[in-house]
Amino acid sequence: MADSLPTEFDVIIIGTGLPESILAAACSRSGQRVLHVDSRSYYGGNWASFTFSGLLSWLKECEQDSEAGDKSTVAWQNLIQDTEEAIALRRKDDSIQHVEVFCYASKDTGDSAEEIDVLQKNPSLVASSTLTKPLDSACLSEETHSDSTSPEMPAKDTPQHDGEILPEVTDREETQVKETDCGEKTCIHTVSDGAKDENKPVVEDNSGQPKRNRITYSQIVKEGRRFNIDLVSKLLYSQGSLIDLLIKSNVSRYAEFKNVTRILAFREGKVEQVPCSRADVFNSKELTMVEKRMLMKFLTFCLDYEQHPGEYQDFTQRPFSEYLKTQKLTPNLQHFILHSIAMTEPSCLTVDGLKATKHFLQCLGRYGNTPFLFPLYGQGEIPQCFCRMCAVFGGIYCLRHRVQCLVVDKESGRCEAVIDHFGQRISAKFFIVEDSYLSEDTCAGVQYGQISRAVLITDQSVLKADSDQQISMLTVPPAEPGARAVRVAELCSSTMTCMKDTYLVHLTCSSASTAREDLEPVVQKLFTPYAETEIDEGDPPKPRLLWALYFNMRDSSGVSRSSYHGLPSNVYVCSGPDCGLGNEHAVKLAETLFQQIFPGEDFCPPPPNPEDIIFDGDDKQPEAPGTNTLIVAKLEASEGSQNLDSPGQHLQ
Amino acid sequence: MDEDVLTTLKILIIGESGVGKSSLLLRFTDDTFDPELAATIGVDFKVKTISVDGNKAKLAIWVRVFKIKFNFFLNPHLFNSKVIKPYIIKYMDTAGQERFRTLTPSYYRGAQGVILVYDVTRRDTFVKLDNWLNELETYCTRNDIVNMLVGNKIDKENREVDRNEGLKFARKHSMLFIEASAKTCDGVQCAFEELVEKIIQTPGLWESENQNKGVKLSHREEGHGGGACGGYCSVL
Numbered sequence: 001m002a003d004s005l006p007t008e009f010d011v012i013i014i015g016t017g018l019p020e021s022i023l024a025a026a027c028s029r030s031g032q033r034v035l036h037v038d039s040r041s042y043y044g045g046n047w048a049s050f051t052f053s054g055l056l057s058w059l060k061e062c063e064q065d066s067e068a069g070d071k072s073t074v075a076w077q078n079l080i081q082d083t084e085e086a087i088a089l090r091r092k093d094d095s096i097q098h099v100e101v102f103c104y105a106s107k108d109t110g111d112s113a114e115e116i117d118v119l120q121k122n123p124s125l126v127a128s129s130t131l132t133k134p135l136d137s138a139c140l141s142e143e144t145h146s147d148s149t150s151p152e153m154p155a156k157d158t159p160q161h162d163g164e165i166l167p168e169v170t171d172r173e174e175t176q177v178k179e180t181d182c183g184e185k186t187c188i189h190t191v192s193d194g195a196k197d198e199n200k201p202v203v204e205d206n207s208g209q210p211k212r213n214r215i216t217y218s219q220i221v222k223e224g225r226r227f228n229i230d231l232v233s234k235l236l237y238s239q240g241s242l243i244d245l246l247i248k249s250n251v252s253r254y255a256e257f258k259n260v261t262r263i264l265a266f267r268e269g270k271v272e273q274v275p276c277s278r279a280d281v282f283n284s285k286e287l288t289m290v291e292k293r294m295l296m297k298f299l300t301f302c303l304d305y306e307q308h309p310g311e312y313q314d315f316t317q318r319p320f321s322e323y324l325k326t327q328k329l330t331p332n333l334q335h336f337i338l339h340s341i342a343m344t345e346p347s348c349l350t351v352d353g354l355k356a357t358k359h360f361l362q363c364l365g366r367y368g369n370t371p372f373l374f375p376l377y378g379q380g381e382i383p384q385c386f387c388r389m390c391a392v393f394g395g396i397y398c399l400r401h402r403v404q405c406l407v408v409d410k411e412s413g414r415c416e417a418v419i420d421h422f423g424q425r426i427s428a429k430f431f432i433v434e435d436s437y438l439s440e441d442t443c444a445g446v447q448y449g450q451i452s453r454a455v456l457i458t459d460q461s462v463l464k465a466d467s468d469q470q471i472s473m474l475t476v477p478p479a480e481p482g483a484r485a486v487r488v489a490e491l492c493s494s495t496m497t498c499m500k501d502t503y504l505v506h507l508t509c510s511s512a513s514t515a516r517e518d519l520e521p522v523v524q525k526l527f528t529p530y531a532e533t534e535i536d537e538g539d540p541p542k543p544r545l546l547w548a549l550y551f552n553m554r555d556s557s558g559v560s561r562s563s564y565h566g567l568p569s570n571v572y573v574c575s576g577p578d579c580g581l582g583n584e585h586a587v588k589l590a591e592t593l594f595q596q597i598f599p600g601e602d603f604c605p606p607p608p609n610p611e612d613i614i615f616d617g618d619d620k621q622p623e624a625p626g627t628n629t630l631i632v633a634k635l636e637a638s639e640g641s642q643n644l645d646s647p648g649q650h651l652q
Numbered sequence: 653m654d655e656d657v658l659t660t661l662k663i664l665i666i667g668e669s670g671v672g673k674s675s676l677l678l679r680f681t682d683d684t685f686d687p688e689l690a691a692t693i694g695v696d697f698k699v700k701t702i703s704v705d706g707n708k709a710k711l712a713i714w715v716r717v718f719k720i721k722f723n724f725f726l727n728p729h730l731f732n733s734k735v736i737k738p739y740i741i742k743y744m745d746t747a748g749q750e751r752f753r754t755l756t757p758s759y760y761r762g763a764q765g766v767i768l769v770y771d772v773t774r775r776d777t778f779v780k781l782d783n784w785l786n787e788l789e790t791y792c793t794r795n796d797i798v799n800m801l802v803g804n805k806i807d808k809e810n811r812e813v814d815r816n817e818g819l820k821f822a823r824k825h826s827m828l829f830i831e832a833s834a835k836t837c838d839g840v841q842c843a844f845e846e847l848v849e850k851i852i853q854t855p856g857l858w859e860s861e862n863q864n865k866g867v868k869l870s871h872r873e874e875g876h877g878g879g880a881c882g883g884y885c886s887v888l
């Protein structure tokens with residue numbers, strides 16, 4: 001470290017997830033000296049997004065032995081004085097479990113490519129194995145997965161398993177033996193057909209069919225930088241608290257967004273588009289005139305349902321679904337409202353359903369025809385934007401910087417400092433720690449939830465449309481009562497999260513079991529594994545899976561502060577990502593903690609307007625409409641008869 | 653406010669701490685030099701008019717989050733009969749996040765130009781250029797961005813990096829090169845203008861930026877017709 005770190009701050013924040021980052025910006029903005037650290041080499045913690053190779057490195061990190069590579073750290077025990085005690089922090093994050101990777105795309109080795117590693121921590125690791133040698137022979141777990149995989153998955157056609165065994169496979173197995181304490185199971189399956197490239201026709205020509213691009217694994221690796229794969233899949237409600245905060249604090253200037261273009265429903269085995277806005281309803285070809293009128297009437301009622309309590313008072317304590325049945329709505333309309341608009345669990349009460357419907361409708365039309373926005377380059381940008389705000393106001397950033405323990409003064413019972421991995425003591429008045437950094441002792445009494453996640457790379461959209469650049473939000477209702485609905489977000493390449501001609505699909509639900517067990521049934525309903533030989537699967541053909549990742553993420557959002565054991569009062573805990581679709585939980589958490597720490601302080605007020613500060617040179621604003629019109633006109637004259645588009649056409 | 657702007661150019665200024673990134677910018681935009689600049693926390697931006705190729709250019713510059721609004725025009729012949737429109741240039745400073753090598757990947761998104769600065773009196777800042785190039789390659793979303801190497805602080809006596817070394821490095825990595833002094837104003841104007849000109853002369857570099865415009869959030873509502881509520885608010 002070329003530059004030495006100051007040793008005194010007002011606030012030390014450990015973890016760079018969304019709530020921590022918002023807090024960092026808020027504290028720094030209100031004049032506090034902020035140190036923001038993360039033990040990882042990247043921003044965002046479990047809110048991060050990765051390039052393809054970055055994700056592969058992350059997967060490796062997930063399965064690494066917790067003590068590995070920690071030998072160099074300076075022991076902190078001697079640095080604690082008699083009047084103090086230490087609260088050790090966790091050495092390794094274990095909030096990710098049951099990681100499983102499937103590769104369906106062909107492992108053409110012809111043009112093996114490398115992508116530059118993003119996790120600079122282990123560049124050698126990545127370069128040596130993951131990238132140059134695709135997962136062909138790396139069946140890393142001993143478990144016989146092919147039997148447990150559904151017959152539809154071509155797990156059995158893997159003739160290449162006995163190919164070259166990479167030396168590291170052995171290492172990995174040893175690692176797994178050691179890892180028994182956390183019960184983490186990481187396996188990488190290879191389900192590619194594994195055909196040698198010489199056996200393949202160079203161009204797969206199905207001239208009769210709409211053209212389907214052939215994407216190979218090495219292309220994905222080569223174009224890996226085009227991917228920004230989020231660990232959490234969330235969207236921003238256009239009238240939600242995160243949008244409000246981004247605008248209020250002016251952090252929005254660091255980010256750009258895309259509108260979600262479609263809300264989809266999955267009904268009777270088919271994906272359908274849900275008409276949401278008034279214009280959508282009118283233009284819908286699927287709905288009859290009567291249905292249109294029913295839907296309009298009901299949605300209009302939902303907007304001010306509070307004014308008409310008589311309409312639903314008999315149902316206040318009964319499920320929304322039952323209420324919908326009484327509302328002269330056809331079954332498909334009931335489905336749309338219940339699952340795709342209100343997006344509630346079937347047991348949801350009528351009032352909550354109405355409230356959710358109203359919220360959805362209120363968000364429509366602010367930025368587009370659906371209520372949602374998605375950040376360009378992925379959700380992982382958002383914490384970084386807040387970090388930048390914090391840095392602009394003087395916050396200091398250290399990644400790859402592990403805090404070993406909190407130092408507590410015995411007499412006052414307050415935390416006074418932290419000791420980092422260099423053995424340096426850094427003091428502060430307030431400490432904000434993300435849940436996954438707290439040790440097992442601290443969290444002994446804590447009950448966590450789990451989130452099941454799947455990340456898929458596919459070759460087509462789940463619902464074809466005129467444009468292939470659609471961003472879709474689909475809710476798949478539970479197959480049987482008591483199960484959880486699965487949220488599916490399909491991102492196209494213009495969101496800057498995946499390479500051209502592919503889609504990045506995120507599946508999310510709260511866990512009942514492992515991520516694969518929870519989500520694979522839905523994946524099978526919507527997609528078919530990639531195969532070289534095109535099998536006609538009826539109309540329309542399902543999009544094909546090129547690559548899939550399943551994992552469980554710990555959900556600490558429901559944990560109350562009091563269930564952590566032995567934390568001093570000036571240590572505040574931020575939870576990891578919650579399972580919800582919006583970011584409301586993170587924003588609320590950050591704001592609540594900020595008000596607890598600095599009562600009465602303004603939370604992320606707008607920075608002073610830059611245009612008010614200094615203004616010199618020409619007396620006209622550069623943006624003054626008149627100026628530009630004038631100049632364009634001048635140009636027009638000088639360019640003679642050349643075509644000049646009107647500036648208006650270039651507006652976003 | 654940006655209605656008449658054709659495109660946005662994003663230019664990054666990177667390099668080790670203390671090489672004078674912010675000073676260079678302030679010299680360029682404001683023609684000031686402040687040896688105590690390190691204390692400019694939370695200051696935002698400034699507006700200035702300059703001339704490039706005899707055409708007027710107007711800038712608004714953000715300090716620390718340097719962002720220059722550039723509504724200027726170059727000679728039409730540069731564009732081979734292409735339509736010329738005003739555009740915005742954002743000069744992004746590192747906000748101090750380079751200090752512990754913790755620049756966010758999002759800082760690099762969509763940049764068309766990079767000004768890579770070292771201090772000619774500190775060899776270590778020259779040696780570290782490789783790291784910065786590495787980082788650029790890792791995070792920059794496009795391959796054809798224009799890079800410029802600037803050796804700063806040539807007014808100082810105790811030079812450690814020879815001009816030829818800088819030139820050699822720049823050639824090796826196909827970068828523009830200039831030596832400058834933010835203090836005496838030497839070469840500063842030239843550096844910024846040359847970079848912008850090079851970008852403008854590479855039309856594919858900035859034109860494509862228009863094709864994937866995202867939504868920028870602002871205080872204004874940007875609803876397309878119907879306004880909020882997707883039209884349901886209005887009476888049926």
